[in-house]
Amino acid sequence: MLEQDEFMTLSKMDFDVSEEQKLILDQVDRACSQIRPIEEKCYLERRRNDQVGPVFAKAHMLGLPISRRFGDGQVADMVTYALAIERIGREGTGVRTFFSVHIALCQLTVQQWGNEEQKQRILTPATKGERLLAFGLTEPGAGSDPASLTSFFEEKEGRYVLSGQKTWISNGSIADSALVFAYPKGKRDGMCAFVVDRDSAGYSAKPIENKLGLPTADTATIYMDKVEVPKENLLGPRGKGLSVAYYGLMSGRLSVAAGCVGVIQDCLDEAVRYAGVRQQHGRKIGRHQLIQRHIGIISTNLEASKWLLLKAAHVKQKYEERPTDMGLREEADLAITKAKYFAANASFDAANRAVQVFGANGYSYENRPARHLADTRVTTIYEGTNEILEQKIAVGALGKDFEAYS
Numbered sequence: 001m002l003e004q005d006e007f008m009t010l011s012k013m014d015f016d017v018s019e020e021q022k023l024i025l026d027q028v029d030r031a032c033s034q035i036r037p038i039e040e041k042c043y044l045e046r047r048r049n050d051q052v053g054p055v056f057a058k059a060h061m062l063g064l065p066i067s068r069r070f071g072d073g074q075v076a077d078m079v080t081y082a083l084a085i086e087r088i089g090r091e092g093t094g095v096r097t098f099f100s101v102h103i104a105l106c107q108l109t110v111q112q113w114g115n116e117e118q119k120q121r122i123l124t125p126a127t128k129g130e131r132l133l134a135f136g137l138t139e140p141g142a143g144s145d146p147a148s149l150t151s152f153f154e155e156k157e158g159r160y161v162l163s164g165q166k167t168w169i170s171n172g173s174i175a176d177s178a179l180v181f182a183y184p185k186g187k188r189d190g191m192c193a194f195v196v197d198r199d200s201a202g203y204s205a206k207p208i209e210n211k212l213g214l215p216t217a218d219t220a221t222i223y224m225d226k227v228e229v230p231k232e233n234l235l236g237p238r239g240k241g242l243s244v245a246y247y248g249l250m251s252g253r254l255s256v257a258a259g260c261v262g263v264i265q266d267c268l269d270e271a272v273r274y275a276g277v278r279q280q281h282g283r284k285i286g287r288h289q290l291i292q293r294h295i296g297i298i299s300t301n302l303e304a305s306k307w308l309l310l311k312a313a314h315v316k317q318k319y320e321e322r323p324t325d326m327g328l329r330e331e332a333d334l335a336i337t338k339a340k341y342f343a344a345n346a347s348f349d350a351a352n353r354a355v356q357v358f359g360a361n362g363y364s365y366e367n368r369p370a371r372h373l374a375d376t377r378v379t380t381i382y383e384g385t386n387e388i389l390e391q392k393i394a395v396g397a398l399g400k401d402f403e404a405y406s
């Protein structure tokens with residue numbers, strides 16, 4: 001039987017697309033059509049696609065869920081935002097990762113935790129693509145356990161001085177500013193979040209080469225050697241850095257889930273198209289039952305992922321409207337975790353099956369399934385590995401007494 005709360009959530013979910021949402025989604029669709037040939041060319045040449053920002057900025061899509069008070073903010077609700085990112089996800093995980101970082105991990109976090117001056121200063125240019133953002137939490141020795149990071153800051157003449165290294169940072173070498181997390185020197189608590197500008201002395205970034213996938217997206221290591229950060233760049237209250245980071249990750253995971261739904265959709269479209277034209281043993285391969293099995297599984301996982309995504313976006317929207325409601329926060333966190341976990345795994349499975357449907361042609365980056373297979377592999381690693389999310393989901397069922405770590 002449904003719990004009362006669960007029933008209330010389900011009964012209020014309405015996913016009819018309004019005229020306003022349709023305008024946004026049409027705009028996103030047009031920008032996606034524009035980026036597709038550029039992305040394909042960059043992929044085959046294995047170089048960064050530097051047109052993602054400009055194309056989507058021109059379409060006014062770089063501040064989708066941000067308030068209209070800031071630059072190009074479109075004040076899209078979380079469901080519209082998720083549908084937009086899903087559409088972008090079809091263009092590839094490299095394209096979508098740019099959005100997850102620039103908008104979800106960074107802009108939404110600044111909107112939630114920043115003061116008015118910071119929001120004006122950071123969000124106004126960021127929503128127009130004039131200031132690109134990165135999110136620097138991971139370090140060489142701190143991944144799944146961000147609380148173990150070793151970057152640190154000291155205070156000197158009214159400024160913070162930051163030292164440390166952040167690695168595997170998406171947009172890391174192209175971002176004008178990065179949200180970074182560090183402890184006070186010599187301490188293992190009181191983490192703080194800062195906005196650090198690329199042109200600060202002692203700050204440098206180096207792209208990571210030879211990645212398994214995402215050749216069109218930037219991933220970098222950031223080095224901070226006594227970087228001076230003005231007081232006004234502390235983001236959120238002192239000592240609340242981990243809460244700032246976790247808020248960012250919640251938004252980021254929703255965005256990853258949405259992108260993965262897009263990947264599954266594209267794999268389904270490609271598999272159906274190919275199975276409808278390729279002939280073997282005197283018939284279209286779509287008539288062979290074992291090919292139908294691949295398509296049936298992708299199609300079912302698409303629908304399951306999409307429902308999990310829509311529910312997660314719906315609950316996140318409720319939380320955005322009542323940010324002090326900790327019950328809602330937990331509900332949103334769990335729903336988003338499930339959606340990200342399921343959609344990420346389903347997207348890799350869908351890409352793998354689409355490659356199989358294509359046979360040898362699926363083994364070439366000339367075709368979309370191969371690119372999805374290489375790229376979506378990261379989605380079970382970043383923004384919470386499968387193993388970490390499985391534990392979060394289990395604790396959601398078992399209760400907090402079973403939490404291994406906070």
Ligand SMILES: Cc1cc2nc3c(=O)[nH]c(=O)nc-3n(C[C@H](O)[C@H](O)[C@H](O)COP(=O)(O)OP(=O)(O)OC[C@H]3O[C@@H](n4cnc5c(N)ncnc54)[C@H](O)[C@@H]3O)c2cc1C
Nearest residue numbers: 135136137138143144168169170219381382383385387388
């Ligand atoms: C392409 C790419 C882009 C990225 N972008 C960003 C970014 O923009 N910003 C950012 O901050 N980070 C980013 N990351 C880093 C990413 O978030 C981390 O890789 C992730 O958190 C995992 O950390 P790790 O790689 O250090 O793995 P580890 O934490 O070392 O984990 C290794 C393995 O051990 C498992 N494991 C760890 N702890 C436990 C446990 N308690 N129980 C069970 N299993 C466990 C993990 O699940 C994993 O399978 C990116 C990574 C990649 C690959």
